[in-house]
Amino acid sequence: EIVMTQSPATLSVSPGERATLSCRASQSVSSNLAWYQQKPGQAPRLLIYGASTRATGIPARFSGSGSGTEFTLTISSLQSEDFAVYYCQQYNNWPPTTFGGGTKVEIK
């Protein structure tokens, strides 16, 4: 099973600042990597798929990069509605699929 490791576990950022979240796979997943945002009391929402393609309706301040085993989600200028937990997911040759443990982005 491919293990996905996200860092940091918690990221404290001021509104308007840039946030950089990392996701590492235990073996190559090519570009088969998605990012999700989950706010308290809500279902996860797809942000990015194919490592770098924004899902429908996702603002341009969200961007994804990477391939193989190292991936990054960048939020260029944090808005109040962006404070949430973010998960990465690999879907290379699945099943199975695996999620990372999540990064909580909180207000500094």
Added chain:
Amino acid sequence: EVQLVQSGAEVKKPGESLKISCKGSGYSFTSYWIGWVRQMPGKGLEWMGIIYPGDSDTRYSPSFQGQVTISADKSISTAYLQWSSLKASDTAMYYCARLADYFDYWGQGTLVTVSS
């Protein structure tokens, strides 16, 4: 508009059975896999299994094989997740989601509480 609407919250006792549902609309229900994802209180996301409603082909995560049953009724565009004997450790939020390699649309979640 693609929608997945899940059944409501459940409170059960250990040993009881349960079947929760996920109704799809706004797309061809038989053309996409549907997955189930568990989120235990304060924890992350765990994939449980998937089903292809077109032919009921089902795949389970090894962690959940034998613990739950996933099924679907394509005539009413509904997928199901069921337990024959609940445990306190099954207390969690359960999400269904449409699979397009990744999960592109999610249900609102069903909270299952198992307590004596």
